Amino acid sequence: MDVLNNIALPQSTEHFHLLLLVYNIVMVFLLPYLALVVGSIVAANVLDRRAARRKDALGGMLARRLAGIALPDRTTFVFLAVLPAAAVVFLFIQMFQGTTAIAAGMAALGTLLLIAGGVAAFMFKVTFTISDIVVLAGGRGEAAAPPPQPPDVGLFLAAARDTHRKAGTWAAWLLVIASFCFVGASTIGMNPGNWISIDGLFAFVFSLDVWVDLSVFAAAAAAMAGAGLLFSRFVWSRADETVQAEDDFLRTTAVRLATAGLLVLPLGMLANAALLPSSALSGMVYVLVALAFGLIALGLHFLYAFVRSGQRIYISLLMVMIIGALAFQVTKNQVALHIATADHAATLAGVYDRKTDELRTSLGVVAKQMTGEDIYNARCSACHLFDQKKVGPPYKEVIVKYAGRKPALIAFVLNPVKVNPAYPNMPAQGLRPSEADSIATYLLGRVVGKSQ
């Protein structure tokens, strides 16, 4: 992790907020797509194996379609999975610099495994067709009595099937482990307790928090694979000439997958919210979880409507609901991450401040340092008095709880969060960390006593 720490630069609070925003945007794309890839490749594997054992042509066809839906071509995979994943590694390196959190390392491991899993998944997808090509080249086609194959073709086919099976198994495992690392990385980030307690691979694998988040991801993967399967068959390629029996099988499998996913998803989300430390909870977190639940309920409703009526529009609506619910989940994680990292962001901003001051001094620029009293008069007195309520609460009432906790007061001033519902939110004051330090010293000195 030291290597990762060394390439990070300290940043101001504004930069930190920008990183969180970028993280949110990147994850809104990455999470649903990754869920689709993992869900469809794992399901394709299961079906393919079962079909091979039972010599079931329908299962084989469906496995092939599943393997294709998330991986139309390499560019899609690179732009929707690899690049966003690499961006998250970069963001985590920046955000968690100077802490013991292994989030960036786990995300980096996840990205490497994701690339390897993607390569194996493409091999799995491509080798589906090899036996067809051989059969066609042998002129068998629909002929009633196939000509006997020369023995080396048989050997080649067996080898191709073996490669196909192995590529499928590798793809499924690599992608699942990649998601485990990736999902776990953000789990660690959301809980400052985990920055210290999850200190290596062992603690990571046995962390309840990580497993709960993985169950959310697994449910999302099932829902996305089911909905994606319906979408690719009935919305995208309507003109496909398929056999009725095949369509029926596809529909049943897809509806089962999507229903299972949509039913487990809220349970996982609930457990995930329950495990967040109280320091990472805010009204916003509950609102976002509730919105996600609403969309999941609507998604189930549209799925049912599709089963009843067979109308395509319901599949598109279902897809939008699932992606929307995941977007809310991602945003909720970002809010939790924001709260969890507030103190750390203030520390980093302090480092950044010191560095810029050093730079200024070395360039011969002398910045005028405002005293705490100056700042109070210029910035705070518009809303705060010491012993009377104004826009904000009187300092006599609120500063006491920060006695002996100056860093917490500095963090609040740099990054105000909702405290008392009886007041409006305090807007961020755009102070530099050294200024926040001065005002905190000044306020504590006046309210609690000179000892601070």
Ligand code: HEC
């Ligand atoms: C635009 C009005 C406004 C300005 C300017 C303002 N505040 Fe506040 N402040 C508020 C409000 C409103 C609250 C109550 C927020 C809440 O409880 O959610 C608050 C709450 C606080 C609290 C109590 C936090 C707690 O844990 O209960 C502190 C400390 C504080 N402000 C410090 C400052 C300092 C220092 C400054 C100047 C740098 C400042 N405020 C400038 C409006 C303001």
